[in-house]
Amino acid sequence: EAQVTQNPRYLITVTGKKLTVTCSQNMNHEYMSWYRQDPGLGLRQIYYSMNVEVTDKGDVPEGYKVSRKEKRNFPLILESPSPNQTSLYFCASSHTLAPSSYEQYFGPGTRLTVT
Amino acid sequence: AQKITQTQPGMFVQEKEAVTLDCTYDTSDQSYGLFWYKQPSSGEMIFLIYQGSYDEQNATEGRYSLNFQKARKSANLVISASQLGDSAMYFCAMREAGYSTLTFGKGTMLLVSP
Numbered sequence: 765e766a767q768v769t770q771n772p773r774y775l776i777t778v779t780g781k782k783l784t785v786t787c788s789q790n791m792n793h794e795y796m797s798w799y800r801q802d803p804g805l806g807l808r809q810i811y812y813s814m815n816v817e818v819t820d821k822g823d824v825p826e827g828y829k830v831s832r833k834e835k836r837n838f839p840l841i842l843e844s845p846s847p848n849q850t851s852l853y854f855c856a857s858s859h860t861l862a863p864s865s866y867e868q869y870f871g872p873g874t875r876l877t878v879t
Numbered sequence: 880a881q882k883i884t885q886t887q888p889g890m891f892v893q894e895k896e897a898v899t900l901d902c903t904y905d906t907s908d909q910s911y912g913l914f915w916y917k918q919p920s921s922g923e924m925i926f927l928i929y930q931g932s933y934d935e936q937n938a939t940e941g942r943y944s945l946n947f948q949k950a951r952k953s954a955n956l957v958i959s960a961s962q963l964g965d966s967a968m969y970f971c972a973m974r975e976a977g978y979s980t981l982t983f984g985k986g987t988m989l990l991v992s993p
Contacts, residue, residue, distance in 0.1 A: 870924035
C-alpha cells in the first residue's frame with residue numbers, strides 16, 4: 765500500500781529536549797516536505813527536499829532541521845524545542861516537477877506539545 | 880499578498896443540501912494546479928479533487944465538483960447532497976508550475992446538521 769508514515773503520532777516533551785520526528789514514504793517520490801498546522805493559519809511549509817541530499821527552507825524554517833540521506837526518509841529535527849513549536853506536523857511526498865496533477869500524499873500527522 | 884484566500888472561516892449546511900466553499904488564488908503563472916483537501920476531526924489530510932489551469936472542463940469526483948473560473952481566479956468547491964460525514968475542515972491549495980510546493984489557504988470549517 766502506497767503510504768507516508770510518521771512517528772511518533774503524539775509527543776509531549778519539555779523545552780530544550782532534542783527530538784526527531786521520522787517520515788518515510790514507499791512510493792519512490794523525489795519530493796518530500798514538512799508542514800506545520802496551527803489554528804487559523806492553515807498549513808505552512810517548514811522545509812522541503814527535491815531529492816537525496818537536496819533540502820531547502822520553506823516559509824517557517826526557524827528552529828527546525830532536516831536531512832535527506834535516503835530517498836524514502838526525511839526526518840524533522842528540533843534541536844531545542846520551544847513552546848511555540850507546539851503544533852500538528854505533516855510530512856508529504858510527491859513526484860518532483862511532474863505535471864501539476866500529481867497530488868501530494870500526506871502522512872497521518874504528528875501532534876507535538878512542548879511544555 | 881496571500882496566494883490562496885478562503886474567506887469563509889465556517890459554514891453550516893443541512894444534510895442533503897448542496898454547499899459551496901469559496902477559494903480565490905493569486906498567481907502570475909499560466910500553468911498551475913488547484914487542489915482541495917478535507918481534514919476530519921481525526922486530523923488526516925484527504926485529497927478530494929484537482930483542477931489544472933489548462934483544463935477546460937470543471938473537475939468532478941463523485942459528490943465533489945470544482946467550479947473553476949480562471950478569469951476571476953476562483954476555484955470553489957461544491958459538495959452536493961451533504962452528508963453528516965462531510966463535517967470537517969476544508970483546505971484549498973495551489974501548486975505552481977515547476978514547483979512541488981503546495982500553498983494552502985487557512986481553511987473553512989464545514990458543519991453538516993441533520
